[in-house]
Amino acid sequence: MIQPKSQASFALVLMLGAQAVFSQSGFTLYNATYLDITLGSGCINALAARITCDSYVQNFTELEYRGSLQDTALTDSVCTSACSTSLKVYFNDVTTRCNGKTLDDSVPNRLGGYLWAGYNETCVKYINPKRYCNDIIANFTTVADYKKMPRDEHCHASHIRRIALMQSSPYSIYDGYYKELLTHIYSQYPGAKGPTDIPPPLIKLLPIEAPYCISGKRYTTKKGDTCETIANATSVSSAAVYTGNQDLVPNCLDIDPGISVCVPLPCATYRLKPTDTCASVEVSLSFEPGRLRRYNDHLNYDCSNLQTATSFWGRILCVSPQGGTYTAVPRPLAGPPNDAPLADGYTRTAIPPPADAKVAPGTTLLCGKWHVVSAGRDTCSRICVQAGIEASLFRRVNPSLAGLAGEACTRALRVQSALCVGPTYSWNMTASASESS
Template sequence: MASILKLAALSLLVGAGAFRIYEAEDLEGYDVSAACVSALSADITCNPYIRSFMQPSYRGSLGNVTFTDQICVGTCSGSLRRWFNSVSKDCEGETLGSSNAVPMRYGGNIWAGWNETCIKDPKTKKYCNDIIDEFSEPEDGEDMLREELCHICYQRRLAIMQSSQYSIYNEYYKEELERVYKTCGGSGPTEILPPVKPKEKKPEFCLTGEYYTTKEGDTCDSISKASGVSGALLYIGNQDAILNCLEVPADLKLCLPTTCETYYVKPGDTCFSIERTLGIRMDSIYKYNSWVDRDCTNLQVGTEFYGRSVCISPQGSKDTIAAVSEGSTIKHKFSSGNGPAVLRTDPPKDAKVAEGTTLMCGEWHTVGKSDTCNGIYKNYGIEDKLMYAINPSLNEKDCDKSLAPGTALCVAPVSGWDSSK
């Protein structure tokens, strides 16, 4: 029998140095994700013989040291580890077939078998299975010889079986390992690990905790209009479910994005015409809708697909926005002009222009008692360095203290302000 094993083993040495547990086409009938299929059908760079380890069993000596050397290489161990970790990650919460098998099962069995096959005696560097294979056979009712029971290979073999959920470690091997520790000294875990069960898939995170269940005939446009949200944000947050915004299937549970004040874009609208009509700050459409181009050329095309509801305010409930802005006297002002180029406007009559502030300004802010520099930057979308440059009365080290209530600050300089002193 041993000679047959040797011949079979040697015949495999000339085989390819890689194999697959699954082929991608074999998984088409399973309800698993594309990422899971890719992980399951990845190559394992090991001698194909270990594919026979897919079914759990006691792994004894292979009867041929040369062949065992071919199997027990570090690249194989690394490849098995990568396959197992990749499948664990990409197939989390998924199962195979009607039996709900854990996707890692066969790979885990192979990895456990490889570990059991490749243990070596630290002194002689011989394979432990070859050493154990030469142990004497005790007669019925007799115990193992002490030197064999206490051999490091026997202890290691039992311990490595105990450490894996994919081995055949059971009550018999548990009692054997306990006997080894009791008789020979040493200690370690002996309990039987629980069987492998699929992890429950983590529920998809929904920031708002609010959902919409689709019905026949729904589109991103109809859903966003009914829910008071941006159509683009609805799509972006549910791309796995929504394949086509113009044809949304019924009975989908969609996560609604955070709300914002919305405007329903009409044919012929431009970003500038919307901002001028609503009296909001220029570039508001670009600022609150990240998918809109800087020059707004894709507004009409984008809203035809995503839906015509766009944000004209920051995202968040009105209460949240009010709480953030509470105590500030900052008011939105729409500076006149034609397109992105801001025209010069006069400072407010009821306020004194701060000392040194440029008059080449297209938008002004009158400082209130509870204003902060950071609040002004955020509200007007201006960088702090530019703010200091056009308003030199502000102290960079302690800006808030340098704010003088009742004075006017420039928050949007016109082109060429720094060349006109």
């Protein structure tokens, strides 16, 4: 017998309308008083209907592997034909009367389905001799890995039937682990075959937003890719590919195909030769000592890992700053003290927005520094860095970007729109009635 795979249970507690009520003549899953009236009276009555089963059956609302109850009398009390009929009627009635509705971001009959699936998995029997499959499986050899089970147990009809029953229902705990187990069973027992697909989820899954990528550019890996091949294709250092995508690329030499990795900020690159040292590279590029390390922070202070690091990260190094070299904007000669630049993102005096651009909706006009969005290269992060303004202040003075961050903010940028990147200190002050009168 393999150790059951555990999973967090969906306990039957007060869960947005679900309230267990038990009695000797059965139990109910929901109290109609607490259900959303928008479900309609028909659906509410179906959900709140009484289920005539042993009270133990309510434990099946906890989604888990159903093993032997270790008590034949208890199992017989659970596995009655009356309970089977009641569960079937409840499930079908909720399915019909709650059609097209949702409850707790899921199908309304989710808990009823858990009960029925739990009943079936607990009560399934082996034909000859007629015993509960779970009781037979409970006496199998205990192993940590199903691949180490004795073949006569692994391919026993009760075991095959028990796992296949889970696969047949979206209301069971059947997942990737059990799919792998069932596939292995079918491969070991030629006489048995059947579907192994994982049923679709019952709970509505929210779309997963791609992680923030500072460059805004992504690369989809191909078979045979390494950090070095990706670096060659994108003009970045191979070490930067790894450090920026460690969750997706745990091994630079063994990268799965089809992964969307974030491309780091680009740099001028150099392919390291086997005879190179930090000093020789710096001399060949007319660098002062230490510059190569500044551009490649995976290198040790004494550059002792320059060559050894290539076995994992690859040979592509940065020989310029990532993202390019900063070019200062020419400024007029220093004037009065009030003209000195500020370091907190604010400005002292408002200036008109650029004449050839349209101010973004809601953007404050009390602004002393403007940025016109250009096509293809601007991101919210880049604008903030270049202008020296905090991202939170940037979004407050440009309400069209409020509440947005990362790629969502960048997608909201509109080409040729003017954004404030240097509000005045008084941009958000409103004069009182006495002051304005």
